[in-house]
Amino acid sequence: MPEETGGHSESLIHVAIKAETLFHIGPIAVTNSMVGSLIVFVLLASLAWWASRNHAVVPSRLQSLLEFPVEFLGGIVRGQHETRWRSILPPVLAIFIIVLFSNYVGLLPGVGTIGVHTVENGHDVVVPIIRPASADLNFTLALALIAFVLFVGWGIRANGVKGYLKETFVANPPYMTPLMTPIHIVSELSRIISLSMRLFGNVFAGEILLAVMLALTFAIVPVAFLGLEMIFGAVQALVFALLTLTYITLATAGHGGGHDEGAESHGHDADDVALRAGAH
Amino acid sequence: MDLTPLAAGLAIGLGALGPGIGLGLGVSKAMEALGRNPEAAGALFVPYVLGLALTEAVAIYALVIGLLILFT
Numbered sequence: 001m002p003e004e005t006g007g008h009s010e011s012l013i014h015v016a017i018k019a020e021t022l023f024h025i026g027p028i029a030v031t032n033s034m035v036g037s038l039i040v041f042v043l044l045a046s047l048a049w050w051a052s053r054n055h056a057v058v059p060s061r062l063q064s065l066l067e068f069p070v071e072f073l074g075g076i077v078r079g080q081h082e083t084r085w086r087s088i089l090p091p092v093l094a095i096f097i098i099v100l101f102s103n104y105v106g107l108l109p110g111v112g113t114i115g116v117h118t119v120e121n122g123h124d125v126v127v128p129i130i131r132p133a134s135a136d137l138n139f140t141l142a143l144a145l146i147a148f149v150l151f152v153g154w155g156i157r158a159n160g161v162k163g164y165l166k167e168t169f170v171a172n173p174p175y176m177t178p179l180m181t182p183i184h185i186v187s188e189l190s191r192i193i194s195l196s197m198r199l200f201g202n203v204f205a206g207e208i209l210l211a212v213m214l215a216l217t218f219a220i221v222p223v224a225f226l227g228l229e230m231i232f233g234a235v236q237a238l239v240f241a242l243l244t245l246t247y248i249t250l251a252t253a254g255h256g257g258g259h260d261e262g263a264e265s266h267g268h269d270a271d272d273v274a275l276r277a278g279a280h
Numbered sequence: 281m282d283l284t285p286l287a288a289g290l291a292i293g294l295g296a297l298g299p300g301i302g303l304g305l306g307v308s309k310a311m312e313a314l315g316r317n318p319e320a321a322g323a324l325f326v327p328y329v330l331g332l333a334l335t336e337a338v339a340i341y342a343l344v345i346g347l348l349i350l351f352t
Binding site: 015017076194197198200201202204205235236238239242243246 | 326329330333336337340341343344347351
């Protein structure tokens with residue numbers, strides 16, 4: 001009996017850490033997570049096309065749905081960066097919406113269940129045609145690298161190349177530099193790993209959870225977990241965006257702080273005035 | 281006898297223990313603060329979500345280790 005149930009669940013639950021290749025276009029292997037990200041792209045592009053054409057002063061239902069994340073995240077970004085929120089908001093918002101839609105692709109009916117039969121290590125497995133992009137480490141790592149470039153770029157923009165290097169590589173009492181600099185570098189780089197692993201782990205675990213619940217129980221029970229996954233998808237998208245925003249805030253404020261706070265904030269003011277003039 | 285599934289189960293099981301306690305503490309303190317001062321809900325929200333995410337990341341690391349043990 002145990003062997004039988006084991007074999008049964010193995011055929012129902014298909015767990016693959018990396019995205020599986022569906023077919024090849026020249027040298028490029030097209031994986032099922034690329035199909036998932038393509039769906040997100042088409043959906044977002046058509047929504048943006050619709051929204052830029054049919055906007056009105058009194059928003060329709062879809063328009064107010066699309067405006068909600070802009071207002072919500074805009075309020076948060078504005079609360080932390082009073083003067084340069086106009087230039088910080090777009091990338092943060094883009095990350096939020098892309099991650100949100102990628103997470104929700106995994107909840108569409110048919111994703112993970114409709115697939116093509118292939119033989120893998122002697123087993124007959126069903127490779128799903130669509131896989132949510134954020135259940136692929138390549139996608140989350142790429143997003144984390146973009147976030148890294150963003151907050152390092154903002155650190156350089158706010159404090160100058162010299163100021164940024166000084167803040168990253170020179171500790172506040174200079175004699176602590178040999179001890180603190182490696183820690184600083186590791187903590188900056190570990191942000192990439194933690195950002196990407198958090199999103200990947202959550203979405204991937206959610207997919208496995210849904211598959212396991214579908215295999216173990218009857219049809220109604222997984223609905224509760226689908227609802228749970230809807231909340232988690234939104235929360236993880238929000239977390240990714242908020243962490244990016246927090247890292248940008250830390251980079252623009254400067255890590256050291258302390259005694260030369262006045263001079264720094266004065267420099268910020270001049271920068272902000274220039275930025276504002278550019279924005280208007 | 282193959283102990284690999286046991287190792288993976290222990291990795292995620294023990295790894296989820298600490299973050300579970302941490303998440304409970306975090307949520308309880310946030311609710312306490314909210315009960316004392318309901319107007320602070322807006323100011324609490326972002327640090328609350330960030331703190332929960334950072335705590336939960338530890339469990340995700342355990343999950344990744346468990347998956348690595350199981351599948352590599």
